[in-house]
Amino acid sequence: YRPAGTPAIGEKSPVLVIIHGGGFVGGSRAEPNLVTIARAFAGRGCVVASLDYRLAGDQPQPSARVANILQAATTGITGPDRTQRVAAVAAIDDALTAIDWLRANADRYNIEPTQIGLLGGSAGAITSVHLAYILDDYG
Numbered sequence: 368y369r370p371a372g373t374p375a376i377g378e379k380s381p382v383l384v385i386i387h388g389g390g391f392v393g394g395s396r397a398e399p400n401l402v403t404i405a406r407a408f409a410g411r412g413c414v415v416a417s418l419d420y421r422l423a424g425d426q427p428q429p430s431a432r433v434a435n436i437l438q439a440a441t442t443g444i445t446g447p448d449r450t451q452r453v454a455a456v457a458a459i460d461d462a463l464t465a466i467d468w469l470r471a472n473a474d475r476y477n478i479e480p481t482q483i484g485l486l487g488g489s490a491g492a493i494t495s496v497h498l499a500y501i502l503d504d505y506g
Contacts (some may be wrong), residue, residue: 368473370411377477383413383486384466384469385487385491387419387487389422391422392423392454404486413484417477418462421481425457427454429457437453440453441453455493455497
């Protein structure tokens, strides 16, 4: 979502990353309430990236860059709880990938890569909080 009337070049806009909820088993970036929020922030001058992430039913395999988080989250945990925790770490991994992509494409989309905000509800809030704590570790 881009601010209305903003040219593709010129002053760079901050970015808001919206991460949907759904207990790491459901949800989508296309949820009407998230679209409303994204449009409202775009109307206030932000570029908004609303993302999807791998869910528990996808049997995600988080990448090596979050291996330490995966180990801490799943040690001694089995069954459905482990499946959900693996999906939660995969969501962090996917959101990190989205942030990397936004930074790499900052000029293309006229965004300020040092001004990235995070917003989420439920599982999206959990993911956002984890990202806020670990982004320093990943640059």
